Amino acid sequence: MVDKLQDSYLAAHDQLYRILRMRIMYGEMSPGQAITLRGVAAEFGLSVTPVREALKRLAAEGALSISVTGRFQTPKLSNDRIEELASLRALIEVELATRALPRAHMALVERLQTINNAISVAVAKADAVTYIRTNLEFHRTLYLRAQAPAMLATVETVWLQMGPTMRALYGRLQRKDPPVNHRLILAALKAGDEPGLRVALRADVTQGLRMLAQ
Amino acid sequence: MVDKLQDSYLAAHDQLYRILRMRIMYGEMSPGQAITLRGVAAEFGLSVTPVREALKRLAAEGALSISVTGRFQTPKLSNDRIEELASLRALIEVELATRALPRAHMALVERLQTINNAISVAVAKADAVTYIRTNLEFHRTLYLRAQAPAMLATVETVWLQMGPTMRALYGRLQRKDPPVNHRLILAALKAGDEPGLRVALRADVTQGLRMLAQ
DNA sequence: CATATGTGTTTGTGATCACATTTCTACAGG
DNA sequence: CCTGTAGAAATGTGATCACAAACACATATG
Numbered sequence: 148m149v150d151k152l153q154d155s156y157l158a159a160h161d162q163l164y165r166i167l168r169m170r171i172m173y174g175e176m177s178p179g180q181a182i183t184l185r186g187v188a189a190e191f192g193l194s195v196t197p198v199r200e201a202l203k204r205l206a207a208e209g210a211l212s213i214s215v216t217g218r219f220q221t222p223k224l225s226n227d228r229i230e231e232l233a234s235l236r237a238l239i240e241v242e243l244a245t246r247a248l249p250r251a252h253m254a255l256v257e258r259l260q261t262i263n264n265a266i267s268v269a270v271a272k273a274d275a276v277t278y279i280r281t282n283l284e285f286h287r288t289l290y291l292r293a294q295a296p297a298m299l300a301t302v303e304t305v306w307l308q309m310g311p312t313m314r315a316l317y318g319r320l321q322r323k324d325p326p327v328n329h330r331l332i333l334a335a336l337k338a339g340d341e342p343g344l345r346v347a348l349r350a351d352v353t354q355g356l357r358m359l360a361q
Numbered sequence: 362m363v364d365k366l367q368d369s370y371l372a373a374h375d376q377l378y379r380i381l382r383m384r385i386m387y388g389e390m391s392p393g394q395a396i397t398l399r400g401v402a403a404e405f406g407l408s409v410t411p412v413r414e415a416l417k418r419l420a421a422e423g424a425l426s427i428s429v430t431g432r433f434q435t436p437k438l439s440n441d442r443i444e445e446l447a448s449l450r451a452l453i454e455v456e457l458a459t460r461a462l463p464r465a466h467m468a469l470v471e472r473l474q475t476i477n478n479a480i481s482v483a484v485a486k487a488d489a490v491t492y493i494r495t496n497l498e499f500h501r502t503l504y505l506r507a508q509a510p511a512m513l514a515t516v517e518t519v520w521l522q523m524g525p526t527m528r529a530l531y532g533r534l535q536r537k538d539p540p541v542n543h544r545l546i547l548a549a550l551k552a553g554d555e556p557g558l559r560v561a562l563r564a565d566v567t568q569g570l571r572m573l574a575q
Numbered sequence: 576c577a578t579a580t581g582t583g584t585t586t587g588t589g590a591t592c593a594c595a596t597t598t599c600t601a602c603a604g605g
Numbered sequence: 606c607c608t609g610t611a612g613a614a615a616t617g618t619g620a621t622c623a624c625a626a627a628c629a630c631a632t633a634t635g
Contacts, residue, residue, distance in 0.1 A: 372617085372618065372619090373618080373619070374618080374619085407619080407620090408619060408620045408621070409619095409620090409621095410618075410619050410620065410621090411618075411619060411620095414618095414619095430626075430627060430628090431626090431627090432627090432628095
């Protein structure tokens, strides 16, 4: 037990929430993994009170599921649920990208290209966690330009719910190529091509989920 | 202090969450209204522990906002935020209605008509809370047919965030007529007219928010 | 009249405890 | 080898307490 929390101005439960949220969203946990109050409390040197708050908050956002007896675990998503979440991503992210397009200047495109290179590196190294994290960073960087915090927050909770499943998925499909759709997105942004942007984004969000329905 | 909670199989914090959630979603609280742990605890005859859980859960869903010093209050939405949430409603609810359309048989349409009559009664009586509740019941009844629980849950959190503002809005616009768009929705459902359904639904969700931008 | 100042009260936070229930683990019987 | 069962361990829940920070309001000061 090491104190992994800084004694900053943030409350302990809040720091803990952020740490666990990243673990889940970026695929550092597998689906169905159990989490206990006293286990987390021991790991971070806390009592159960702030841990309970952090876990309940994550559960409220769908990042954790609670069994009928109150136990916490990362969600195991059904195929139907995955299809639904992918549709939600497509709906909201297409809208976010559309709103970002008029404000997407060259500096933004360059930053996206830099992130995209990092994604390629992660793919080459078969580093699932880094891949998921940088991929989401690509999307978030674009959507921040949309100036639509509520939409961004909503889509982030969708990412959160898919985190553990994304990890499991990545291991199954073993992708070798850097994301082709990201290049299409960048091209559409440069050209100011809204229809092209929407198509490319929808494809990027939906791909990878097909091999699941098998 | 009366014990408003049944000693059922549900945990106290869970019952409390549901009660407060309904209060907020159905416009029984005004925007900016303060809520305290000990206040709610006293009202329901509980200690602060389960109250904290319920309030934090509501805050995680956007039903309450937390000040920098940790105080709870119902959210006061900016015009930009309202526009965003209305767009989210339109995006997701159009999709839900589209998915429900193939499964919408006569029995469902009749139930929707019954609910619609209740809405008219609430409008005639100028009963804001009943109007909001039955109006959302109309939408929820339709969307349940879509068999898309994740999408429904997402749009319900949007409703939740708009609850207090809806109440304030209703008082400002003083509507006299029963919802015309609901009739268009019902007609499109009967005719199996998907484009018409999408247009009517988008109009229903977006109307009322226009008088806000003034 | 406006603006600090001070003080008592209120508020959220985290730790600790008791309790009921669930889950795990041997061990027995078939 | 499988199954059921008794005891032990682990788990979430809610109450209570101490504490520091924030707040409200009356009073003093310019």
